[in-house]
Amino acid sequence: MNDSLLAMVNSGITLFGLPTTPLEVxxxxxxxITVLLNIYQLHWAWLFAIVSSAVYGLVFYASRLYGDMGLQLVFISVSFWGWYQWLRPGLQHTPALPVTRLSARGWLWALAGWVAGFGALWWFLASYTDTDVPRADAFLTAGSLVGQVLLSRKKLENWHAWIIVDVLYVALYIHKDLHLTAILYAVFVAMAVAGLLAWKKAAPDAPDTMVLK
Structure with a gap:
């Protein structure tokens, strides 16, 4: 997208009294749409996730949220992988990928990945970008990556990660004057709770003994 077209779709408008842009809308x-499809375990969610991530990558670039911008590129890559993971069992004429729970080892891997990602991203953003929120951007970017990987493997705990991340994103986006996106993430909190309750009905009581597999 060239600079003139990006400027046009990122030009300021007011929607329901909130400053926003056509791209953010x-x-x-x-x-x-993506989260709604995820709640119902419909694989088309990944297509909407890819397009949504591309759009939000441009929004975050304009707001100097470089961690979030880079995260959208990762989301696009992971979404292709997640789409394949959700479809692969059906393509092999076996039951669809089931909802499962993390084992204790899986929890440790997920938390360790979040902490390691936070540290690495914080250092990178503080050292090589002009972002004014390196810690918040790094923490939430790392958490989002963990949530996305868990979602790709249909782990029930992906919703726990998204609830934590989405609550904190509301505050960050208000700080960055992305008010419509702040509302979106407040909606995401409620949708993540709904997703957690819906997936609990499908998940077995015992955790999966294979980490993220």
Whole structure:
């Protein structure tokens, strides 16, 4: 997308009294559709996730949220992988990928990945970008990556990660004057709770003994 076109779709408008841009509105709608499809375990969620991530990558670039911008590129890559993971069992004429729970070892891997990602991203953003929120951006980016990987493997705990991340993102986006996106993430909190309750009905009581597999 060239600079003139990006400037046009990122030009300021007012929607329901909130300052926003056409690009942010498009990302809002696509993201809501994505989460709704995830709750119902419909594989088309990954297609909307790819498009939504591309749109929000441009939104975050304009707001100097470089961690979040880079995260959208990762989301696009992981979404192709997640889409394949959700479809692969069906393509092999076996039952669809089931919802499972993390084992204790899986919890440790997920938490360790979040901490390690936070440290690495904090250092990178503080050292090589002009972001004014390196710690918050790094922490939430790392948490989002953990949530996305867990979602790709249909782990029930992906919703726990998203609830934590989405609550904190509301505050960050208000700080960055992305008010429509802040509302979106407040909606995401409620949707993540709904997703957790819906997936609990499908998940076995015993955790999966294979970490993220």
């Amino acid at each position: 498009a990302g809002f709608v696509l993201a809501v």
